[in-house]
Amino acid sequence: MAQQFAFTVKRSKFDARAAYNHDRPISGLIRTQLLHLHTAEQHLKPEKRTNININNLLTEKQASEYIQKVTALLHEHGKAAKRKSAGKKTKAAKKAAKRSSKKTSKSKPVAKRRK
Amino acid sequence: MPQGLDNLKHVVVLMMENRSFDHMLGGLKRTNPKINGLNGDESNPDTAGNIVKVQPTASYQGQLSHDPDHHFPGTDLQIFGGAPFDPGRVANMQGFIKSYATQNSNVNASHAIMNYFAPEKLPILTTLATEYAVFNGWFSSIPGPTVCNRAFAHYGTSFGNVDMNLFYVTDADRDKIPTIYERMKAGGHGAKLYYYDQPSSTMEIVNLLKDQSFFGTLADFIADCNSGKLPEYSFVEPNYSDHPGPGGGQLLATDQHPDHHVLAGDNFIADVYNAIRGNSDLWKSTALLVVYDEHGGLYDHVVPPSCTPDGYKAAPAATGVPGLEFKFDRLGIRVPAILISPYIARGTVIPGTEDPDSQRIFEHASIPATVTKQFLPGNNQGTAREKQAETFLDLLGDEMRGDDDCVFFQ
Numbered sequence: 001m002a003q004q005f006a007f008t009v010k011r012s013k014f015d016a017r018a019a020y021n022h023d024r025p026i027s028g029l030i031r032t033q034l035l036h037l038h039t040a041e042q043h044l045k046p047e048k049r050t051n052i053n054i055n056n057l058l059t060e061k062q063a064s065e066y067i068q069k070v071t072a073l074l075h076e077h078g079k080a081a082k083r084k085s086a087g088k089k090t091k092a093a094k095k096a097a098k099r100s101s102k103k104t105s106k107s108k109p110v111a112k113r114r115k
Numbered sequence: 116m117p118q119g120l121d122n123l124k125h126v127v128v129l130m131m132e133n134r135s136f137d138h139m140l141g142g143l144k145r146t147n148p149k150i151n152g153l154n155g156d157e158s159n160p161d162t163a164g165n166i167v168k169v170q171p172t173a174s175y176q177g178q179l180s181h182d183p184d185h186h187f188p189g190t191d192l193q194i195f196g197g198a199p200f201d202p203g204r205v206a207n208m209q210g211f212i213k214s215y216a217t218q219n220s221n222v223n224a225s226h227a228i229m230n231y232f233a234p235e236k237l238p239i240l241t242t243l244a245t246e247y248a249v250f251n252g253w254f255s256s257i258p259g260p261t262v263c264n265r266a267f268a269h270y271g272t273s274f275g276n277v278d279m280n281l282f283y284v285t286d287a288d289r290d291k292i293p294t295i296y297e298r299m300k301a302g303g304h305g306a307k308l309y310y311y312d313q314p315s316s317t318m319e320i321v322n323l324l325k326d327q328s329f330f331g332t333l334a335d336f337i338a339d340c341n342s343g344k345l346p347e348y349s350f351v352e353p354n355y356s357d358h359p360g361p362g363g364g365q366l367l368a369t370d371q372h373p374d375h376h377v378l379a380g381d382n383f384i385a386d387v388y389n390a391i392r393g394n395s396d397l398w399k400s401t402a403l404l405v406v407y408d409e410h411g412g413l414y415d416h417v418v419p420p421s422c423t424p425d426g427y428k429a430a431p432a433a434t435g436v437p438g439l440e441f442k443f444d445r446l447g448i449r450v451p452a453i454l455i456s457p458y459i460a461r462g463t464v465i466p467g468t469e470d471p472d473s474q475r476i477f478e479h480a481s482i483p484a485t486v487t488k489q490f491l492p493g494n495n496q497g498t499a500r501e502k503q504a505e506t507f508l509d510l511l512g513d514e515m516r517g518d519d520d521c522v523f524f525q
Contacts, residue, residue, distance in 0.1 A: 005392075005523035009242050011382045019176055019376035020365045022357045027182050029132070029261055029318075029372060030356060032279040036320040039281050043324055060368070064314035064358035071316040071323065078327030 022061035030063050037070040044077055119458025119511030124400040126486055126508075129351040129387050130268060131380060132261065132372035133185065133411025136253075136449040140244055141231045141415075142171055149464040150244075151251040157416045159209055159229060162216045169414065173230035179373035181218040183228055183412025187277045188435035189214050190258040190448065193412070194419065200439040206418040214412065229414050232377070239381040239524060240451065243388065243405060245462060246522055248454040248510055252467020253477040254419050255409040255447030264409045264447065265318050267479035268350070269294045271501030275427030277434055277441055281320060293496060294322060295348065295483040296329045302491045305346025309336040311354035311369065318352065333386075340390040340397055348486050351387055353380060373411060385524035388455065392523055399515060402508060403455040404482070410448035419446040420468055420476055425500035443500065446478050457521050458511040465510065480504040 026034070034054045041049050050069050057063050137153055144152030158168045184190075191200075196209035216225040234241040256267035262280070263273035270292055299306035309331045310317040322329050331339070333354075339345045353370040360366040371380035384405055391401050421444055429441040449467075466473045480498075485506040487494050 006519035007522050008525045009238055009522050010525050011385055012236075012238055012378050014175065014376065014378045016367055016376075016379070017365070019379065020357050020367055022359065022365070024357060024374075026356075027372060028279070032262060032281075033316070033318060033320070033355065036281040036318075037316070040320050040324040060356040061358055064356045067316045067356075068312075068314040071313045074323050075327045075330075 022064075023059045025058060026060055026063045030060065034063055034066065037067060040074060041070050044073060048073060048077065117458070117509075117511055118513045118515065119456060120508055122400050122458075122515075123402060123456075123489065123508065123511065125345050125347055125349070125397065125402070126489065127345070127349045127351065127387070127391065127401060127403045128268065128482055129353075129384065129403065129405045130265065131353055131384070131405070131407045132355075132370040133409060133413075134371055134377075134407050134451065135410035135413040135415040136417070136451050137169070137415045138173060138231050138410075138413040139237060139240060139407075139451045140234075140249065141169070142234045143241060143244060143249075146234065147245065147462065147464065149251075149466075150249060151417065151467055151469045153231060153416065157229075157414075159212045159414065161212045161222055161225060163222050167212055167226045167229055169229045169231055171231055171233040173227075173232045173236070173377075175236075175377040176374055178227045178230065179413075181215075181224075182373050183215050184218060185260050185409055185412040186279075186435070187257075187259040187429075187433075187441070189217075189412060190410075191434075191436050191439070193414075194258060194448070200436050208414075208416055208418060211412070211414045228412065231414075237377070237381050239385045239388075240405070240453070242522055242524075243384070243453050243455055244451070247456070247459045247461070248463035248465055250452040250454070250465045250467065250475075250477055250507075251469060252417075252420075252449070252465070252474055253406060253452030253481075254449050255407075256479040257409075257443070258419060258445065258447040259409070261318065261408050264479060268408075268482045269296070269319055269322075271295075271480045271483040271504070272425045272427070272498045275429055275443075277429045292498060294319075295486050296322060297326070298483075298487065298491055298494060298496055299346075299348055300329075302494065304348070304490050306348040306350075306486075307331050307335075307339075307346050308350045308352065309333055310352045312366070314358045314366075315352075315354045315356055315368075318355075336387075337390045340394055343394060343396060345397060345401070347490050353383055371407075389524055392521065395518070398521075399457055401456065402511060404452065404507070405455065406452040406479070406482075407450035408479070410450055415449045417449045417468055419448055422446050422476070422478065423500050423503035425480075425498040446476070452477065454507055454510055456511050457516045458514070459516075460512060460514075461516070461520075463510065475505050477505045477507065481506060 141152035266273040367379040368375035369383035484504040
């Protein structure tokens, strides 16, 4: 892809393996993210929650595992809520269609009479 | 209307973490005096009374292993040099070392807060700053930490908060002031927050709970760029942690939050830029803003200016500064911000407070203000602060730079 561009600048190379440390103690920022996700998790049904004590999560790896679980749960929760609301809409639409077909069948004789 | 604005279909914002303007871009003044960076003689006193000058000796990792204080009281100390609250006190940007010294037993280690990067050490960020438009006057919205500052990018307000609390889940005001994503959706437009991956997730938890359809991953962002399916507004978040990748790999944090490796973030900026640059239709119809959420406790020499209050107040108990009720009438410390588009002339510098006659002051409320102005004209849902905020798309001009004239990163 890069060959098609006339003006290029190289990224700096560095020792990514030396820079990587998933055992690094979590920063205040990630601690906050954990607290916020923990709060969000309480909006899920009790059986859907992770029941993980976030006070025991001390490293970036531990935090990321929890963050992944809750993020996935929240997405699942959203999909389920969407399905539920779509289901409600379908049910409501079916009911409305039934009602209108009943009305139509009831009104048919009237229409015939009008004719 | 300039052709650049006429052709504009997408706005993309990449918000990085915790670095000040001078720390990242201050060294550019050497090559372009219009950039309001460092002369080299800026200084702060340390706790032993020594005067410590700025030095181009910032390191990518290891120098800031104690996360520098950037909460409201710490930032207050940095701006006012440690003077106790008094309505008449004057900001002097002299308290950075004093603040970092509270976290270091070693006086010499506290000097690291004055270090900045030589431009050649950050090839991606400094190339973008010199190739496109750099803002001399883009400030964080609050002299405080991440969450309240990022809230200004999403809502145009932090609902009266100056800290890291998850304040707006149950706040009745939250529904009165919808996010820019909600506003865009209601207006029939696309808007998405792209977080790096699920183990890193997002800092915008409220919407993750409320409407997951706003979210995608970085892989989705790249795919959307490649397929031309990018929504009108995108907000990209970096990777906030070192964590294992799929298949046993190692993924480095790319947010540049101390003490994550700064080059991992520099290369991440290149990834986001290249994703747009690599699709010629997208490139000519997109404006990319690279900006940092707040200064992270790192030195900057520019005194934050006053701003339009947004109607909220934070009591002294909330600010943590005795006697100081914060009326949201002053901005936070200056951060790097770069606007990128082929319709921007090389070497554009948008003047800040150093040029009172033509200064333009931006802050994170400028983001929803700009997106609203561009895609939702007439929408009146922002706060007074957002409505007063400068917008930045007028910087796109008439002439599109040729393909050979716009950089690609290898």
